[in-house]
Amino acid sequence: MTDSPSCSVCGKSGEIFRCSGCKTRFYCGRECQTSDWKSHKRPCAAAPKWYDKHRVCSDGNNHEGRLELITWDCPEAEYGSLGWGACSSDEADDLKKKFETEFGGDEEKFFEYWPQGFRWTCCGTDAGMEYGCDHHGSGSQPCSCDFCGMGKPLPASIFNEKTPSRHGLNLRRGPDPRSFNRFAAIHTATSRTMMGLEM
Incomplete structure (x- = not known):
């Protein structure tokens, strides 16, 4: 005992x-x-930290910030009001209760259940997305996002978007000068245009 x-x-x-x-x-x-x-x-x-094992992204970059549980509301989110754990406001209380009772307040266990309820402080990316760390120049390695690769700053519509994962963070708009690749930029711009993605 x-x-x-x-x-x-x-x-x-x-x-x-x-x-x-x-x-x-x-x-x-x-x-x-x-x-x-x-x-x-x-x-x-x-x-x-318990989340060190989750730092590596699918593109090979590492998150360098902290993994934080989202405990704040984001009433101005693009897809409707979001609450605790970055879920819809009407479900937030139930999710918080589940975290406290079923998971005993253990963030590591809760992360396995609800990764999208966490965010990386280095880039404001929700932890449910594993494609990369969009730090736009604040990390020790070059940013691997499309915009930095093209040598462009984030479009205003993306940079100013209200999301729980970006709330309260002072994030860069880029571009990261280390990321620019002239040939890759042409390919990326063409691909984004064909797929109807923002430039």
Whole structure:
């Protein structure tokens, strides 16, 4: 039988929660977590994260940001009002309850069930899409998106689109100068035109 965890700051036991970043520190409440943050911030950031194994994209690039559960509403979303977990507002409360009860608040387990409810902070891409990290120049590797490859910034309609996964992030519009390829740009522009995609 294992002992139940106690608060890493005051030693209190009972209702204890784990640091969502490193999973190694325990707290009895916000006050203890806040008081511990100055000394805990650096080791927490350096600790391996549960989502590290999900960083590699299908195009070979890596996400360099954090994987965050979307817990905010986006009433101005293009396809209607979206709520907690980036699902429709009328289903958000049920999804949140499922996360808390069925998954016990475990983000890693919930991610396997509902990846589209998470976002990568490096590019504002929802984690249900695995095609690449559209960081438009903020990453250590060249951006692999069509627009950066063509040497063009994101069109205003895409850059200004309201989505839960982009909410609150200060994202670049590009282009990433490292990504431009003159020959690939011609091919990409032709392909996007044929498929009726935005240029």
